[in-house]
Amino acid sequence: MKSDHETSVPDLASLLDDLQTVADRLGKPLSTIVVPEEISYATAVELGTVQALLRGEDPEESPHPERVHQRLKFLHETRLKDPVAKTKYLYDDIANGSAVKRAMVGHILTGERKANAEACTSLEEFFGVGPGSLGMTNRAAVALRLEKIRDEAQTLAVEAWMKRMGFYEIATRSSTTSPDQVSRAVFRALPELEAKLAQLDVPATPEHQE
Known part of the structure; x- marks a missing residue:
């Protein structure tokens, strides 16, 4: 749907x-x-x-779970904690700034687990993108x-x-x-x-x- x-x-x-x-x-x-x-x-x-x-x-669209993972990896690479020093957010930073536990952040960003709807919403807010951005085509x-x-x-x-x-x-x-x-x-x-x-x-x- x-x-x-x-x-x-x-x-x-x-x-x-x-x-x-x-x-x-x-x-x-x-x-x-x-x-x-x-x-x-x-x-x-x-x-x-x-x-x-x-x-x-x-271009061919990836399946929804893969698309979410690709978007999150992109955001992690481009939304930097310190743009001058080009420092990425640590998993702890993301966990502290969102409602996603540190271990789950790591699993999601490495592709070991899928992000559920609640995690997607929380991570979208953390990285400053609009609602639904992670999953849309x-x-x-x-x-x-x-x-x-x-x-x-x-x-x-x-x-x-x-x-x-x-x-x-x-x-x-x-x-x-x-x-x-x-x-x-x-x-x-x-x-x-x-x-x-x-x-x-x-x-x-x-x-x-x-």
Whole structure:
């Protein structure tokens, strides 16, 4: 059975199309917005798998227990106790910071035992990743990250456009909904808004006004 995360995840190709549209509006290459290394780090999905998914390929998914183990090993390697000294968390550190006993931490990270749902939840909290991150498919994990990147980029695009038009602060102050909701709605409406403004011969920037 698929999790709620996976049944609600948008199609990767559609997300990449959306991101290309946002990149064009921001005047940036897509590669500066969709960065495989960043996606890999955020999702704990191996870089090669992320790159394959972004190319439209369909890499084979590992069984759930193996996937959880791979993600935990990735997190243990990349979420460091001391990034400067590149020191990993000891099993004792993880046990003290989570609800998982020290012996079980060792067994899980070495692959000797499977992490149950309670252990997964506790370890997700310890390593600072979202609920369900350890078990979701690679495709779902990457898609959810792309969705977040798209929403953030759309917000930037809307803010830039509204500032050029001179009413961003007014719009955000008067809104009763969240900034992200406003940005998503306005971004979708930007082409129509610009077309109507062009018909009205409204200057593109406030400084051109009398």
